[in-house]
Amino acid sequence: MLSIVIFLPLAAAALLALPGLGARTVVRIWIAATAADLALVAALWAGYGGGTAYETRLRWIPSARAGYHVGVDGLSLPLIAMTALLFLLCAVCSLRQTHRVRGYAALFLFLQTVCLGLFSALDLLLFFVFFDLAIVGMYFVIVGWGHGDRARSALKFFLYTFLGSLALLLGFIGLYLAAEPHTFDMADLIANPPRAGAAVLLAVGIGFAVKTPVVPVHTWLPPAHTDAPAAGSAILAGVLLKMGTYGFARIAVPMLPEQWRAYAWAAIVIGVVSVLYGALVALAQENLKRLIAYTSVNHMGYVILALGAAGLDGGRAARELAVSGAVTQMVSHGLVTGALFLIAGVLWDRARNYGLGEYGGLAGRAPVLTGLTAVAAFASMGLPALSGFIAEFQIFTGVIGAGAVVAGALSLLGILITAGLLLRMIHRVFLGGPGELTGRVSDVRPYELAAIAPLLALSLVIGIAPRWLLDVIEPAARALVTLAGR
C-alpha cells in the first residue's frame, strides 16, 4: 500500500513517455495521478492506528534482516500528506503550462515519488538515494523552467546541497560502521543507537543543516527560489526543506541521543541565530521571492530550536510540546510558504517581476489575491486561528518550559519581526497607491484559486481545530523525547 503511494507518481511519469499526448492530456494525467495519490494517502491516514504502520521489509538475501524498508509513523505521516497535497496543487496550478509540459510533469511526478519515498524510508541508504535524487530533480526543474539567472542559481543549488548530501553520506557511513552489527536499517539503529562520536553527528548535522537550511549555510536558498518556477519554489520550500528538519528528527536525534544531548546547546544557538538572522535579512529584501525565502530560514530556525530543546533536561512535557510543535511547524510551513510562493507565481505570470516597489494598490484590482495573501501572511507570522500559531506556540512554550528561557525569549522577537516584514510587504504590494506594474495584474484565475485556497483553508482548519493532526503527531513526539533521553 505505502509502496503504491510512493511509486504511483513514477508510474504516471512513465505513462507520460507515451508518444502523441497533447499538453492538456499530459496535465490531466498529472492531476489525476497526484489526486489518486492524495486519495491513497488519505486512506493511509484514515487507517493509521499509531506506531510505525504500513511497514514493508523486502528481504533480498535470506539471512539479511533488512532491505527495502519503508513505513510511516506520526513524524512522517503528516509530512507525507502535506507532500501529496502540495504536489496535487502544484499540478493544478500548472494547468496552463505550455512550455515543455511533458518534461515538466514528468519531473514533478518523479520528485513526488522521491519526496514521498524519503519521508517513508526506514533505511539510511534508501533515505540517501531519495535525498540525492531530490537535488537532481529540482536542479532540472530550475534549470529547465526557471527564469532570470537560472543556470547559475541551479548550479549553486546543486553544488551546495550536493556538498551537504555528501557530508550526510559520510555521516551515514559513520553510523553504519559504528553500529553493532553493521546496519543501515533505521529501525535497528534507533532501537540500538550506535556508539558514534561527535564527528558523525557533525557530518549528519552539516548534511541536514545545508538542506534545512540554517544560518550560515543558507545562501543557496534565495537565488534558487528566486529563479525557480512558482510550483518549483513551492515544492522546494514546502517539501524539500523539510527533508533537512525531518532528517534531524528522524535520524540525528534518535540515533545519536547522547551526542544530541551533549550538543543541544549548539542546535539551540543555531536555531535562534537562524530565526533572528532570517527575519532581519528578510526585512531588508526588495524582492518578493527572496523575502519569502528568508522567512523560510526564519521558520526552519524554530524547528531546529525546538529539536535542540528536546535534548535539554527540562520538563518532559515541555520537551514533548516543543517536538510536537516542530513537526506541526514543518507541516504548517509547507502549506503556508507553498501558498505564498504560488501567489508570487501569480504576480510573475502577470507582470514578470518580483520587485516589491513595482506594485502597489493591488487590493483594488485583485481583491481575491489580496485576501489570499493576507491570510497567508498572517499564517506565516503565526497568528492564532491559523496553523502557524499552533506550531509556534508549542515551540515557544516548549522551549521556554524546557529551560531555555533566554533562547525562547530571543526567538520570540522573530515573530515580531516577521509580522513587521510581512505587513510591509502587504503594504507595498497590495495597499496604498498604484505602482508601475499594477495595471498589468489581474485577479486570480479559477485554477489558481483552486491551487492556493486549499492550502490556506487547511492552515485555517489546523489553526482552529488541530486535534486531528496533533493526535497523530503527539505520540510520535512523545516517543522521540523518550528516544532522545536515553
Added chain:
Amino acid sequence: MNASLWLLPALPAGAGGLLLLLRRAGAPVAIAVATLTLALAVHAAVTRPVVNARLFFPGGLPDGTGAGLAVDGLSAVMVVTVAAAGLAVLVFAAGETRGARFHGLMLIFVAAMLVTVTAQDLVLLLMGWEVMGAMSYALIGYQWRDPARVRSGALAFLTTRTGDLGLYVAAGAAMAGGSLALRELPALAWRDLAAAGIVVAALGKSAQLPFSFWLSRAMAGPSPVSALLHSATMVAAGAYLLLRVQPLLAATGWAASVVVWAGALTALTLGAVAVAQRDLKQLLAASTCAQIGFMVAAAGVPAVAGGVAQLVAHAAVKSLLFLAAGVWLAVLGTEDLVGLGGAGRRDRLVGVAFGVGAVALAGVPPLSLWVTKDTILAAVRTPGLYAVLVVAGLIAAAYSARALAAVWRAGPGREGVREVTGWERAPLPVLALVAAGAGAVALPGVFQAWGRLVGEPRAVAPAWGELAMSGGAAVAVAAVTVVATAAARPRRVIGFLAGWLYLERAAVGLVVRPVLALAGALARFDDRVLDAAVNGVPRLGLALARVVRAPFETGLDGVVRAVAAATARLGALARRPQTGQVHRYFAQAAVVLTVLAVALVLLR
C-alpha cells in the same frame, strides 16, 4: 448545554468569516448576528457554562479542567459588556456606508474579545488576544488606499504584539510548571516570569506607559472602530487580564506594585496629554489611556470590583463619546476642537448624548464614572498613590470639560455634508442611559453583591464623604476649565504633551530605526560577505584549476597548432613532440616520483 458556550465566539467569528468571503449584506447580517450574540452572552451570564477542552496534551497530562472556555462572574460581566458594546457600535455602523468587509472584521473582532474574556487557559486567551490585535490592524487600516492609515494600523498591531510576546513567555513559564490554566498561575514555580510576561502584555494592549502612543495612531480607523476599540475590546482586554490574574500579581509581591504605579502614572500623564490635545478624537484617545490606567491600578491595589465597575461604565461612556465624535466627523468633516464649535447644538440628540458622556467622564455626580472611580480610590491604602489618582481624576474633569465646552459653545455652525442617519442615532440614547446609570452598581448594598459576582466578596464601597468630596472637586475643576479654555499655556509643555510625550518618536528612533538599519546591514552582510564567501569557493577552484591545467594545456595547444600547420610531413611531426613537450612530462613525472620517494624515506 455547556457546549453552547462555543457558539458565543463561534457565531460572530463564523458570520464574520462568511461576510469576508461573500462580501455582501454586511450591515443586516452584522446586526442580526450581534443581537444573537448579545442574547447568547446574556444566556451565558445567567447559566455560567463551562466547557473543558484541551488543545495540547504534552506529557500525557490528565484531561482535567482548567482548559477551555468558562463563564464565571467576572466573565459574565465582560461577555455582556462586550456583546452589548458590539451591538451598539454595529447598529451605528449600519448608518454609515461601509462594505461587508468592515462588518465581517468587526464581528471577528468582537468574537476574539469574547474568547479572551472567557478563556480558562493561556492558549485560548492568547488566541483571542492576538486575533484581536490583527483585527485592530485590519480595521484601523480599513481605508487601505491611504498609506498613512495603513501604517497606523501596522504600528498599532506591532506595538501591541511587542507586548503580546510577554504572554508567550508567560505560557512558557506556565508550561515549566506543567499547567497552562490561568487559575493555577499563582502556585507556579516560575510565577515571577509568568507575571512579568502577563504584565507586559497587558500594558501593551491597554496602551499604558510606555506603549500609549499606538492608541493615538489607532484614531486613523473609522469612528465605529475607535468606539469599539476604546470601550469594551482591545484596550479593555489588558485591564481585564490584570483583573483576572490579580491573585498572581498579589502572589509575586512586586507585580502588584508595578501594575499600580504603571496605571496611576498613565492616568496622570496621559490625562495631561488629553488636556493638551486640539483634536477631539485624540483627546478622547488619551483620556482612554488615562481611564484604563485606573482599572490597571485597580488590579494591583487590589480593587477588582471597582476596576470591573470602572471598565463597564467606561465602556459605555467611551463608545458613546466616540460614536458622537464619529457623527460629527462624518457630517461636518472635522474633529478639530475649534472647528467643532457649535456642533453640539446642531443635532440635539447627538449633542445631549455627547454631553452626558463628557459629564460622566469628568466624574461629575451622579453619573457613572464618578462612583466607579471612587470605589477604586476607596481601596487604596498608600497616601502617595491616593494623591496621584485623585489628581488624575481631577485632570479627567479638566479634559472632559474642554471637550464639552468645545462642542457646545456657540460656533459658526459648519455646513453639514450629510444628515445624521437613524441608525447612527439609535444607539446613542441607550448608551447615554448606561453611561449615566452604571454607577448604580457601586451603591452601598449593591456593591457587595457586585463584589461577590466578580470574585471579590470583601469589596468596600466608598464612603459618602469621599464621594461628595471628589464630586465637588470635579465640578469645580470642570467649571474652571470651561471658563478658562482660552487661557494661555506654556508652549513647550504643550508641544510635549500634545505630541503624546513623544513616545512614538522615541519608539521609532530607539527601536524601529535601529532594527531597520540592522536588517539592512545584515542583508548586505549576507550578500557581500556570506554569499561572496560561498561564491569565492568556486572562484578559487577555477583559479586553482587554471594553475593545475597549465602544464597540460599551454604546451599542448602550441603543439597542436604546430601540428596542424605542418600537415604534410609526418617525419617532422615525430620530432616535434620530442623537442616540444614530452620531455616536460617526463621531467614532471620523474620529479614527482622522486619527491614521493624522498618524502617516504625521510618520513619514516
Added chain:
Amino acid sequence: MSPLALLPELLILAGAVCGLVTGLFVARERQRVVAWINGIGLASAAVFAATSPHLVAFGTYAVDLVTNVTRLTVALATLLALCLAAGRIRAHARESELYTLMSLAALGTILMAGAADLLVLVAAYLVASIPAYALAGFAKDAPGTEAALKYYLMGAFLGVLMLAGVTLAYGLSGATAYPEARAPAVAAVLLLAGPLFKAGGVPAHFWVPDVAEGTSRPVAAFVTTVPKIGALAALYRLAGSVLDEPALLAVVAAATMTLGNLAAFQQDNVRRLLAYSTIGQAGYLLVPVAVAGRTELAEPALLLYLAAYAITNLGAFAVVVAAGTDALADYAGLARRSPWTAFALVVCLLGLVGTPPTAVFAGKLLMFAAAWDGGYAWLAVVAAANTVASVFYYLRWIRPVFAQEGTGERGTGGVAVVAAVGSLVLGIAAVAVLLGASAL
C-alpha cells in the same frame, strides 16, 4: 593446475588470433566478421568468468574473485568498445587489426589483474601497453600519431622505472612472488610508476588528455577505460601484500582526484573533459587501493567501483562518438535532436558524479565506507569535496543539452543508451544488494 582455470584468457587470445588470421582472407567490406570473432571470444570469456569461478592460485598467477571480476568487467567493457568501434570503422583497410589489438590489450589488462609475481606483472604490463600504443596511432593521422608517440614514450619511461623497482624489490627481498616480495620506500615508488601509468594516476597521468583528444573517439573510450581496470586491480594486489605504504597511496589518490577534477574545470573540449574526469575517477579508485588489507570493504569497493566506472565512462564516450563532435557548444539542444542520446549522456554524467541510483553511487558509497573504516576518514572527506567540485564541470556539459536552440548533428547512440541503462541497472542492483546486505 588445470589449464581450464585460464580459459577466459585463452578464449580472448583465441578470439584475437582467429580474428587476425580470418582478417587476412576476408574481403575488406566483410571484415566485420572479425569483430564478431573477437566479440565471441570476449563474450565467452565473460560468460565463463561469470559462471564458473575457479578460485585457485598458482605461483605466479592468481585466479580469485579480483581476477574473475576483472575478467568479467574487462571482457564486457571491451565488448562495448568493440561495438563502438565497429560502427565507425567499417571497411577500413586495417579494420581487423583494430579488433585484434583491442582483444590483446584486454588480455594484457586481465593478466595485470591476475599477476601474482612482479615479473608476470611486468610482462602483463607490456602485453597491455603495446597494443594500446598501436591503437592510439591507428588512424595514422597527425593528432593520432602524436598521441601514440606520447603514449608510447610515457609508457616506456615509466615502464623502465617499474622495472627498476622490480629489480630493487628482488634485490632487497630475494623474491618476486607476491607474498614474499617486499618493496620498501624507493622501490615502492618506482614499482608504482607502471601501474599508475596504466591507471592514469598522478604523476603518470600526463598522457591521458593528449591521447583522449588525439586518437579516434572509440579508441579514446577504450584506452581511458579498460587498461585502468587491470592496473587498479594490480595495484590492489600489490598494496595488499608487496607494498605497505597506505599513506603514500592515500596521498597519490588525493592528488590524483584533486588534479583531475580541477583540470577539468572550464574545459570546452568534451574529450579532454572526460579525460580529466577519468583521472579524477582514478583518484577515487585509488582510495580502496590505499586501504587494501585494512578493511574488508576495500575489495568490494574497488571491484564494484571498477565495474561501475567502466560502464559509465564508456557510456559517456559513446555519446561523444554518437554526437560526432568534441566541442561543448555543439551539445546545445541535443535533447531535442536525439532525446535518447541525451538521456544516456545525463545518466552517465550524473553517474560519474555518483548520483544514485547509478552504479558509481554504489561504488562511491563503498569507497567512502572503506576509507572511513580503514582509518582514512580524511581521504573520504577529500573525495567528497572533490565529488562536489566535479559536479561543476559535469553540469556544464549537461545544461546546454536541454537548451532550446542549438545546431548539431542528430546522432544515435545505441551503445550509449545500453551503457546508460547498464549503469542504472547495475546501480539499482548494487544498491539493492547493499540494502539487503546492510544488516548482515
